[in-house]
Amino acid sequence: MTTATSAAELRLTLTSSAEQGVDRTGFNLHMLSPIMVGLTIPMLVVGFIDPSSLQQGRSVLFMLLAAIFVLTTILFGLSLLWQGELTAVIFHNQQRKIEFVQSGLLANTSSDVTFDQVVTIGIASRFDEDGYPYSQAEIQLRDGQRIALPAGVTSEMIAAARRALGF
Numbered sequence: 532m533t534t535a536t537s538a539a540e541l542r543l544t545l546t547s548s549a550e551q552g553v554d555r556t557g558f559n560l561h562m563l564s565p566i567m568v569g570l571t572i573p574m575l576v577v578g579f580i581d582p583s584s585l586q587q588g589r590s591v592l593f594m595l596l597a598a599i600f601v602l603t604t605i606l607f608g609l610s611l612l613w614q615g616e617l618t619a620v621i622f623h624n625q626q627r628k629i630e631f632v633q634s635g636l637l638a639n640t641s642s643d644v645t646f647d648q649v650v651t652i653g654i655a656s657r658f659d660e661d662g663y664p665y666s667q668a669e670i671q672l673r674d675g676q677r678i679a680l681p682a683g684v685t686s687e688m689i690a691a692a693r694r695a696l697g698f
Contacts, residue, residue, distance in 0.1 A: 610637040
């Protein structure tokens with residue numbers, strides 16, 4: 532759990548134990564390295580097949596732009612389909628909203644819920660597929676939806692979130 536206080540807003544962030552201290556508000560470059568490697572592959576393949584074609588700048592530029600177009604289209608589609616797991620829950624007291632941050636392989640996705648939509652926040656007992664009990668921190672909304680909080684959220688974090696919500 533991290534809290535950041537400023538003159539304008541009190542901010543409470545619930546994250547898993549492994550992600551504490553990680554700033555999720557910046558510009559994240561999840562896939563920059565694989566993308567850069569992926570952009571060089573078409574040029575390397577053509578260089579091995581026909582080395583003389585690399586001497587012509589127009590064909591190399593066209594191949595590079597075509598590869599970028601295809602790759603970014605595929606990555607955009609994948610980021611829409613697989614949004615990832617919930618990695619942080621940020622309570623914005625000034626705006627009276629909760630921000631849910633999902634971190635996927637290709638992008639971070641953020642969605643908001645107002646404090647008025649929250650019915651309760653707590654730790655619920657659940658059962659896995661083998662029938663063994665485990666505890667899961669969750670937020671229940673007015674529409675009946677239950678949002679499981681990131682793994683590693685402790686009862687102290689839940690208590691701080693309850694105080695932020697005014698429960």
